[in-house]
Amino acid sequence: MQPSGDQLRSTAGTITVECRFFARYAEILGRDVLPLELPETATVGDAVRELRRTLPASDVLPERPLAAVNRQHTALTGRLTHGDELAFLPPLAGG
Amino acid sequence: MQPSGDQLRSTAGTITVECRFFARYAEILGRDVLPLELPETATVGDAVRELRRTLPASDVLPERPLAAVNRQHTALTGRLTHGDELAFLPPLAGG
Amino acid sequence: MDYCTHEPIDVGRLMAAVADGARGGTVAFVGSVRGGPEDGPVTAIDYSGYEEMLTEELGRIIGEARERWPEASVTAQHRLGRVPRGEPSIAVVVAAPHRDEAFAACRQVIEEAKRRLPVWKKELFENGATRWREE
Amino acid sequence: MDYCTHEPIDVGRLMAAVADGARGGTVAFVGSVRGGPEDGPVTAIDYSGYEEMLTEELGRIIGEARERWPEASVTAQHRLGRVPRGEPSIAVVVAAPHRDEAFAACRQVIEEAKRRLPVWKKELFENGATRWREE
Secondary structure: OOOHHHHHOOOOOEEEEEEEEOHHHHHHHOOOEEEEEEEOOOEHHHHHHHHHHHOOOHHHOOOOOEEEEOOEEEOOOOEOOOOOEEEEEOOOOOO | OOOHHHHHOOOOOEEEEEEEEOHHHHHHHOOOEEEEEEEOOOEHHHHHHHHHHHOOOHHHOOOOOEEEEOOEEEOOOOEOOOOOEEEEEOOOOOO | OOOEEOOOOOHHHHHHHHOOOOOOEEEEEEEEOOOOHHHOOEEEEEEEEOHHHHHHHHHHHHHHHHHHOOOOEEEEEEEOEEEEOOOEEEEEEEEEOOHHHHHHHHHHHHHHHHHHOOEEEEEEEOOOOEEEEOO | OOOEEOOOOOHHHHHHHHOOOOOOEEEEEEEEOOOOHHHOOEEEEEEEEOHHHHHHHHHHHHHHHHHHOOOOEEEEEEEOEEEEOOOEEEEEEEEEOOHHHHHHHHHHHHHHHHHHOOEEEEEEEOOOOEEEEOO
């Protein structure tokens, strides 16, 4: 049985996540959202490597940035699922 | 040389202090002030013993009550001086 | 601001009194008259105090906190008289450059106030009864 | 009360929201925009946040405190947008039957908020310059 999201996948065996950038990252990258296609086994760390390889000015994104998946803090080893909202968070400065 | 307060002393070799009672003590004793004559070497503890010996309903005053001399917490061993304000404090319940 | 008041405590005013652009962390403790299940149907507490000593002693307690945390701005107020259930009887407010100091100083002042202030409370119950409460 | 606001934080309203006759101790932490000597002439901070996550994460942090101190009533609010020097950017308020719990829960919430909330600040200086502040 196949996951029901499969029909939305851009290519067989891949998933698409919505990357979101905030604060300094958004300012330097000049964007705050970006759809990203990844292999269906991809982790957050894989997304980081793909972005650092392809995005202009992508060195603003460190090798190990803080990340959140679907509005929850997530480790770089966290697995991604098609349709996830993947946010990259500059060092937090709340309060 | 004699302390200058000596002229105010009721009897040679004695001092007078103003006892103050609060809250439950004042309620049960039926008074909130009382002048007390004591030997000039008297301590707070001596004043307690004298009050417990002479005052009606004085058993409201425990053997070791909280006491303050001139608005500062004072141990029972604290020496008294003529004219001191000697307050007896029921268990504190501030805040 | 007087350390002892017979009026309702205005916590916002106390917070404004310690505020200042250089102190980013403010901690306030507010103690209120409690009348929950474990307290019985208390409608109010009559607070009485040895007022001259209360003022002096709270001044000493605040002075000790200022000495220990020189960058902190500290104030406090104890209410006397009849305080209805739910209303504040004491407030301690500390502003400091960093929150560690603000928490520590606020905590020290309320602990010392509870331990040292010459204040007594008489509970008033719904049925009109009263009782000295000694904790 | 929303956990995230673009308006000035009303600390008195937050305190009223947690108050209740059974909880005698209330502790509030208020963090304000600092512009003291060590901070340079900061006139305001522009706070930006990942708002959907900020709301969810602050809700989780408050939920953790409520779970650990079940008798406590806990609320908090983070302000976003331009906050002038001296005005609160965050407030955490806890009411509890006893002050130990109120202090502990308030402290846990502000520490977790500082550690976990997706919020960023850009300092605005008197001369018009701006700077991302990463702590």
